[in-house]
Amino acid sequence: MTDIDSVDLASSSTDGEDAHDAMRAQHALDRLAALHPKLIDLGLDRTFALLNRLGNPHHALPPTIHVSGTNGKGSVIAHMRAMAEGCGLRVHVYSSPHLCRFNERIRLAGTLISDGALADLLEEVENINGTDEVTFFEVTTAAAMLAFSQCEADLLLLETGLGGTLDSTNVLDRPLATIITPIARDHEHFLGNDVATIASQKAGIMRHNVPCFSAQQDNVVAQQLNAHAEEIGAKLFTASIDFNGYKAADGRIAITYSNTDLNDGAVTLPTPGLAGEHQVDNASLAATALIHALGTSRKLAPVKIVAGLGNAIWPGRIQKLDKGDLTTLMPDQSIWLDGAHNAHGAQALVAALPDLHDGQWTVICGALNTRDPAEFLAPISKIAGQVLTLTIPGQPASLTAGELAASATSIGLSASPARSIQDALTIADNNHPVIICGSLYLAGHILNENKTLPV
Incomplete structure (x- = not known):
């Protein structure tokens, strides 16, 4: 079995042996992805079976805060990580999707997992699983659990992939706490086409006698969360209540x-390190959960816990591109990047942008064909001047730049397609700052093109 403590955890350049390790990891990911014909197939039976073969590493994890919801999960985790590390704690993080490299999904004691350690883990899991059917997320979650169990830490921040009840991360008997961020309609083809059904799925991470901290929710969602908490005997604490x-x-x-x-x-709390009015709610939710969890388990004072909040970093979420290849194409205007991709995310983004620039923005966007782009574009129209659309490279599910421009034009926006992000920045109106948005896949592409990968 791989001894994670004995290998270099830091992700590094891809020269020599590092390039070989990166290739090993990618080949393992490709082989594992081929074991199940469906990318998403919600359920826990395969996950529990694989974890059992691996020696049940989910029973040997550090104290864990499990986070579900539709929007804001990553921001809440980023706030908690900054605060916990500010207390001197070693923090594991599991999140998805990644923006540029799979390594971003597994952070071990503060550092992204190295290519070598990732390749070793994936190969070990692959050998134990054999040819049994398993989804990509199930097998990579099992690999992450194995890594977390083998590397000492004080806290694990665990993000669900999709839903809650049947999500592969939902295997813990008794987490330290659970968190549910704002719930909205999303991934209806997997979770249900109404918010009540979606909320009941998200609520599945609650546990008996374990505190659950919820963002302020719509009435229908709140009723579902309260009913589930009462049914199983969870302690539910809700923002605004x-x-x-x-x-x-x-x-x-x-x-x-x-x-x-x-x-x-x-x-x-100190001023958050993440921009946007919505981060007030995210930071308050994160701080309240962490104060309760660490105050109970480690007897830390609230003022000690919240001190690190200003250091929170979450790439691709209202992130200013301060340097990099793309910024040289538009040196006289600021370029911002955000992965917002649904109506709720667009509304939060539009509410945040006036604090950065009180006027019109040049909007560069790309989107997947999994939802009506007008739901995202309608809120954006409040701040949009020029709109330039992109086909997201390497994404078969991407709307074409032409399709997205047509959708934007149909709701009254002045939109035109661009051939690439470089083309878009070259023809962008230099009188306004730029916001690039519409998809996390696009955000990852932008960071790659700018050569400023998350660390």
Whole structure:
């Protein structure tokens, strides 16, 4: 069995042996992806069977906070990671999808897993699984669990891939806490075509007598979460009911508590490291959950826990491209990148942009054909001047630049297709800053083209 502590965990350049390890890892990922004809097939039987063959590593994980929801999962985890590491804790993170490299999904004690360690793990899991049918996410989740069990850490931040109840991450008997971020309609072909059904799936990560912290939700969603919590005996704490965060005049965030089981006073957070008004809610949710979890398990004071919030980093989420190959194409205007891809994400993005520039933006966007692009474009129209559309390279499910431009034009936007991101930045209106958005796959492509990969 691979001893994770004995290998270099840091992701590094792809020269020499590093290039060989990167190739080994990619070949293993390709072989494993071919074991099941469907990319997504929700269920836990195959995951539990594989984990059992691996020695049940999910029973040997550090204290874990499990996060579900539709929007904001990554931001909440980024806030918690920054705060926990600010306390000096070693933190594992499991998240998806990745933007540029698969390694981004597995962070071991603060560092992205190296190509060599990843290749070793995947090959071990592949050998144990044999030719049994298993989905890509199931086998990579099992590999991540194995890695987390073998590398010492104080905390694991675990993000669901899709849904909750039948998600491959939903294998823990008793996490330290669970979190449910805002729930909206998304992935209806897998989770259901109404928010009540989707909410019941997301609620499946709750556990008996384990605290669950929820963002403020629509009434239908809130009813589902409350009913499930009551049914299984989970302790549910909800934003705007049990706690409330708001932005103070000095840019910091104040959290007040109406539920004394959480706190009998107020907590002040530093200005978050992530941009956007919606990060007030995300940071308040993250801080409240972490204060409760670490205050209970490690007896840390709230002021100690929240100190690191300003250091949060989450690539592709209202991220300014400060340097890189693409920025040289438009040196007189700022270029921002965001992976928002659904209506809720677009609304949050549009609410955040006026704090960065109070005027029109040049919008460069690409989108998949899995949803009506008008749902995303309609909110964007409030800030859009020129709109340039892209076909996302390497994505068979991408709308073509022409199709997306036609959709944008149909709702009154001034849109035209571009051949590439370089072409778009060359013809962009130099009088306005640029926001690139519409898909996490596009965000990953942009970071690759800019040569500023996540670390």
